[in-house]
Amino acid sequence: MSRHKDSVGAKSVVHRIGLALISARARAVMSIGIVLGLGAVGTLAAWSDTATATSGVFTTGKLDIKLGDAPGVDNDPVAFSTTLANPAIFPGDTVAAGLLVSNASGSVANAYTISVVANNADLGNRLSSSVHTGVPTGNACSGAAVSTVTGLGTSKPFPALNRPLALNQSDQLCISVTMTAGAQPSPALSGKVTYTITATST
Numbered sequence: 330m331s332r333h334k335d336s337v338g339a340k341s342v343v344h345r346i347g348l349a350l351i352s353a354r355a356r357a358v359m360s361i362g363i364v365l366g367l368g369a370v371g372t373l374a375a376w377s378d379t380a381t382a383t384s385g386v387f388t389t390g391k392l393d394i395k396l397g398d399a400p401g402v403d404n405d406p407v408a409f410s411t412t413l414a415n416p417a418i419f420p421g422d423t424v425a426a427g428l429l430v431s432n433a434s435g436s437v438a439n440a441y442t443i444s445v446v447a448n449n450a451d452l453g454n455r456l457s458s459s460v461h462t463g464v465p466t467g468n469a470c471s472g473a474a475v476s477t478v479t480g481l482g483t484s485k486p487f488p489a490l491n492r493p494l495a496l497n498q499s500d501q502l503c504i505s506v507t508m509t510a511g512a513q514p515s516p517a518l519s520g521k522v523t524y525t526i527t528a529t530s531t
Contacts, residue, residue, distance in 0.1 A: 390530065392439055392530050393434040393435040394430060394432055394434075394441060394526060395432075395433065395434055397409060398429055399433070400433075400434075401431050401434070406428070408426070408427070409504075412426035413426035413506060415506075418508045420455075420508050420511060421507070421508065421510070422507065422508050423507040425470050425504065425506075426503070427465055427501065427502070428501075428503070428504050429499055430502060431494075431499040432494040432497065432498050432499070433497055433499065435496065436496065437530045437531075438493070438494065438496050439494050440492060440528070441526050441527060441528040441529070442486055442490055442491055442492075443460060443476075443486070443526050445525075446481055446525075447481040447482060447521070448520045448522075448523065449518055449520025450483070451482070451514065452482075452514075452519065452520040453482035453483075453522070454482035455509055455514075456481045456507065457477060457479040457480070458504065458505065459474060459476070459477040459478075459504075460474075460503075460504060461475060461502065461503040462475060462502065463502075469505060470503035470505045471503075475490055475502075476490040481522055506522060
């Protein structure tokens with residue numbers, strides 16, 4: 330009887346040890362599963378945030394020069410067109426007219442240059458033109474000479490003329506045209522002289 334009890338007791342002990350080992354492995358596996366599970370959940374639940382910074386308004390500047398007395402025009406101020414003319418010009422004759430260049434309509438400072446050409450090359454080659462500061466006195470410019478071009482048959486820039494023009498500033502010029510010496514043309518020549526003012530922002 331005692332042997333039977335011992336045998337049963339031994340089996341019971343072995344059985345319990347086995348269950349304990351299985352239980353320990355199960356707990357270990359479950360623990361690993363829990364750790365992996367927490368790691369996966371932590372990755373999927375990462376937080377994020379964004380922020381923005383917006384600039385102020387950008388608006389392009391306006392470069393706009395006007396010619397003639399206020400408010401001025403873009404092209405061909407009447408007073409200049411009618412004054413700088415001579416229906417019977419001879420060698421040595423000079424005629425002058427005032428030209429006001431303004432930057433009152435623009436929004437940026439600029440510097441401007443002037444080029445000149447006659448629409449009749451034969452006539453233009455007999456003419457010279459000068460730019461002075463100030464206003465005309467009779468048929469001549471009395472202000473300081475700025476630049477002179479001789480021979481207006483082809484378009485030419487006035488050398489060394491690069492006038493700064495600040496915002497809301499005007500520049501009073503006097504433009505003169507003189508006929509140079511030469512043989513009398515036959516038939517009579519007729520034409521116009523065009524001054525092109527080109528402004529560049531500064």
